[in-house]
Amino acid sequence: MNKKIVIVGLGLIGGSLAKAFQKYSECQIAGIDRDPDVLKAALACGAIDKIGGDADIREADVLYLCLYPQADIDFVASHAHLIPPDCVVTDTCGIKSEICAHLPRIAQEHGFLFAGGHPMAGKEKSGFAASDADLFLDASYILVPCGAPQRAVDLLKAIAVELRFGGTVETTPEKHDRMIAFTSQLPHVLACAYVMSPCCPEHNGFSAGSYRDVSRVANINEQLWAELFIDNREALVGELDTLITNITKIKNAVSKNDAEALRILLRRGRQIKEMLGE
Template structure:
């Protein structure tokens, strides 16, 4: 695989890390970056993440072989609508959105004749940091990237996007749109909702200064992801609200069960929950 011209729309942690990884793998001749923040684009150029930049989205995708849409979910519809007239007939479009149903719906609405070359994707990788300065080439190594190709998606487009991510060191798997959103609601979206909610609860307590003063490693580990971009996670909650609400309801029921056990001093039930959770966590962490 070789990409002559790659357009990255949204040169942040994910878009920037993808550009770095593909440059390192020497499978891309030219990377065009596009975004709204001029200072971030200039930083991307200075760091060598991109070769050129523009704030004109149509100019960015013109003559591009591959277009990666790495903008927040709330901007997907406007981006698809804006790039459609400027896309080359052969251009392959993909994205990195954390919720797929909303992205796919907007692709159906706005990509028109280019829909067959659209390959929805989601790299399961990231940090709590944002911006191109936080990007690094090895972000996707030994991580999974989920593709959710549509019935209309050209198999050759799916094959190219698969190779693209494999060149970053990632394992690529295919999944249905619906299953992706259910799985990610449980494994990614719910933990972020809980982290934000816990920190917000503690921050509103009267003795919050003492609480944060004596917070130790456990608090820091559990709440690290609450330092993620709030706007991005706001968009994810709205885009995948049905699946998130479903798993949140299950969590609330389990939390109420634990609260009841604590209230009634049910030692065996508390220990059973904690032991079961430890076994599952240990198995997951290898």
């Protein structure tokens, strides 16, 4: 495929998208970033073909928003007059209700197309330096069409196949945010809460894979995640309440020396994993 792509924000996700386009497609990539050093680096390593400007936005076939949620909304609001009628604008945010409350409306007002997107891949490091052409290999790409015409959704799907995503899922903003509260936000809260134990600084020599896995994403970008958590407050607080309730059930069984109740609770964990074939 040979399209004109504009990527706004060359952090971990935007940088990785740019590199994936260069590695796996024939598209031309214009990159926009507020940091001139990142733009220079992206150009020098071939992640982008050019530094993007107003002219590139005017000619874009697809525009990927890879900033924080509010910054994505602000960028579209201030550049909407430049975006051409057939351009597909999409985002890569970790939550959708906030984005989808604003961008479909702005798109409709200005005549371009908007469909939300969320590539389900990440790393415990952020920034362009951590970006990787193969970050999305086999990852799921969630599409949140928000009423966008099918041709916009189909184009984003075709690009996802070309960039070697593992598959796509279409859903609503509400279901997306509810699921993400569980699959992604909860593990990040947990990782941070976990490493706050007074035992943590002494773990070396006493730990193995379980410690490594639970603590991995504690290496968090607090600016980004604080915004994502608060934008998804209701779903996240609901999941946290459920989790605290379930931890407390197990704790109470241990506390009371109730081996039978404990086995029943742990067996449920095992059975859920088995049912999922994991």
